[in-house]
Amino acid sequence: MITKKKICVIGLGYIGLPTAVMFASKGCNVSGVDINSEVVNLINSGTPHIDEPGLILELNNQINSGNLKAFDRPIESDVYIIAVPTPIGSDFKADLSYVDKAVESITPLIKLGNLIILESTSPVGTTLRIRDALAKKRPDLKILIEDNSNADINIAYCPERVLPGRIMEELSLNDRIVGGITNACSKKAKELYKIFVDGEIHITDSKTAELAKLTENSYRDINIAFANEISMICDDLKINVTELIRLSNKHPRVKILEPGVGVGGHCIAIDPWFIVESDPTRAKIIKLAREVNHNKTEWVYKKILNEINNIKPKVLRIGIMGLAFKPNVADLRESPAMEIALKLALNTDVTIILSEPNINKIPTEFAGLNIYLDNRENAFEDADIIVALVRHKEFFSMIKRYEYKNILDFCGLLM
Ligand SMILES: NC(=O)c1ccc[n+]([C@@H]2O[C@H](COP(=O)([O-])OP(=O)(O)OC[C@H]3O[C@@H](n4cnc5c(N)ncnc54)[C@H](O)[C@@H]3O)[C@@H](O)[C@H]2O)c1
Structure with a gap:
C-alpha cells in the first residue's frame, strides 16, 4: 500500500485542487502548490477559489485533518503530480511554458523511487519531453532506460476527463487511462490512482494516453x-x-x-x-x-x-x-x-x-x-x-x- 505516501500536486486549479483533496481524504500526506499566493492563502483557510459542488466541505475536512496544506513552492515528496494550464497561443500552438516551469521547479527535489505524473492535457510527446528534460538536468539519475527495469524514477501521463460541476464525483467514478513512459511506470501510476479511483484504470503508453485525451x-x-x-x-x-x-x-x-x-x-x-x-x-x-x-x-x-x-x-x-x-x-x-x-x-x-x-x-x-x-x-x-x-x-x-x-x-x- 502507498496510501501514506507524500504527494505534491503542482497547480491548484479545477483539476489539481480536487485531486489533492481526494488523495488527502484517503489519508495521503498532500502538499498542494500554486504560484498564485492568493490561491495558496485561500486554500489554507479552507476556502476554494473555484466553485465546485462538494469541494468546500472536503477541502475543510482535509485542511483541518492536516492531510493537505498549500505552499507557494514544491515540497520534497514521493509523488509529483503536474496539473498546470496548457493553453494555446495566438498561433493555435500549445504553450507548454507552464509545464516546463512546473518540471523545473521539482527537478532539484527528485530522488530515487519518485513517481512523476503529468495530468495537464498536452500534445503527444510531452511526457517524453519531461523525461528528456529531467535526464538532461539530473544526470545523476538513471532515467533513459528502455525497459525501465532499473530506472531510478517513474514518469507517466494520466489525463483527467471530469465534467466541471461534477468533478468531486467523477474523479472517483470515471474510468482513467494511465500511460507510462514504460510499462513499469504505468503500473506504478495505476497503483497510485487506485487510492481513490473506483472506475477502471486502463494501462497504455504515454503517447497513446496523450492522444486518447485529445481524441x-x-x-x-x-x-x-x-x-x-x-x-x-x-x-x-x-x-x-x-x-x-x-x-x-x-x-x-x-x-x-x-x-x-x-x-x-x-x-x-x-x-x-x-x-x-x-x-x-x-x-x-x-x-x-x-x-x-x-x-x-x-x-x-x-x-x-x-x-x-x-x-x-x-x-x-x-x-x-x-x-x-x-x-x-x-x-x-x-x-x-x-x-x-x-x-x-x-x-x-x-x-x-x-x-x-x-x-x-x-x-x-x-x-x-x-x-x-x-x-x-x-x-x-x-x-x-x-x-x-x-x-x-x-x-x-x-x-x-x-x-x-x-x-x-x-x-x-x-x-
Ligand atoms: N478544467 C477541466 O475541466 C479540465 C479537465 C481535464 C483536463 N484539464 C486540463 O488540466 C490542466 C489544468 O487545468 P485547470 O482547469 O485545473 O487549470 P486552472 O487554470 O484552473 O489551474 C491551474 C493552476 O496552476 C497554477 N500554476 C501555473 N503554473 C504553475 C507552476 N509552475 N507551479 C504551480 N502552480 C502553477 C495556476 O496559478 C492555477 O491556479 C490543463 O491542462 C487542462 O487542459 C482541465
Whole structure:
C-alpha cells in the first residue's frame, strides 16, 4: 500500500485542487502548490477559489485533518503530480511554458523511487519531453532506460476527463487511462490512482494516453460542430432546428447533440488544436470542426446585431440569458456567450441586461460598459429583444413568461 505516501500536486486549479483533496481524504500526506499566493492563502483557510459542488466541505475536512496544506513552492515528496494550464497561443500552438516551469521547479527535489505524473492535457510527446528534460538536468539519475527495469524514477501521463460541476464525483467514478513512459511506470501510476479511483484504470503508453485525451475532446468538438452547422443550415432554410434534431434523433442509431453559440471552456475549444499541430496534413475534420464552432459565435453575434439594427422603432434594451460557457455552471472561461455580450456592449449603444443565475457579480471585463447584471426576472419585461445564449435550467420556466416578446433563441430554450 502507498496510501501514506507524500504527494505534491503542482497547480491548484479545477483539476489539481480536487485531486489533492481526494488523495488527502484517503489519508495521503498532500502538499498542494500554486504560484498564485492568493490561491495558496485561500486554500489554507479552507476556502476554494473555484466553485465546485462538494469541494468546500472536503477541502475543510482535509485542511483541518492536516492531510493537505498549500505552499507557494514544491515540497520534497514521493509523488509529483503536474496539473498546470496548457493553453494555446495566438498561433493555435500549445504553450507548454507552464509545464516546463512546473518540471523545473521539482527537478532539484527528485530522488530515487519518485513517481512523476503529468495530468495537464498536452500534445503527444510531452511526457517524453519531461523525461528528456529531467535526464538532461539530473544526470545523476538513471532515467533513459528502455525497459525501465532499473530506472531510478517513474514518469507517466494520466489525463483527467471530469465534467466541471461534477468533478468531486467523477474523479472517483470515471474510468482513467494511465500511460507510462514504460510499462513499469504505468503500473506504478495505476497503483497510485487506485487510492481513490473506483472506475477502471486502463494501462497504455504515454503517447497513446496523450492522444486518447485529445481524441475524446476532438470527438465532442466535431459532434458539436455538426449540430452547429445544421443549426445554421436550418436558419437559412427557415426550419426549426430543435424540432429537426428531435425528429432525427428518433432514428435508433442517430444522436445529434444540441447546437449552441459556440464552444468554450478550457478543454474542447483548445485540445483539438494540439492534434492539428502534431499532424496538420491529416487533421482535416478536426480543424474544420474547430473553425465551424469558432465561427458559430460570430454568426450569432451578427444575427443579434442585424435584429438590433432592423427593428423599428429603435432597440433600447436587450436582455441576455446566460453568460457561462455551458449550461448550469458558473464557469465563464473562454465562454462564447461572454464574447457575444462583450462585443454587443462595445459595438452598440443598447443597454444590456444580463441574467446569469450562477454568478452574483458582474465580470470585470464589463466595467464601464452599458451592461448590468440583474437577477430579477422582471428586468426582461423592459427589454425590446431577449437573447437566449445558454440553456440554464432556471431559464425554462422564465422564458415561458416572455413568449409574447421578440426572443432570439440560440440554445433551444423555446421548445
Ligand atoms: N478544467 C477541466 O475541466 C479540465 C479537465 C481535464 C483536463 N484539464 C486540463 O488540466 C490542466 C489544468 O487545468 P485547470 O482547469 O485545473 O487549470 P486552472 O487554470 O484552473 O489551474 C491551474 C493552476 O496552476 C497554477 N500554476 C501555473 N503554473 C504553475 C507552476 N509552475 N507551479 C504551480 N502552480 C502553477 C495556476 O496559478 C492555477 O491556479 C490543463 O491542462 C487542462 O487542459 C482541465
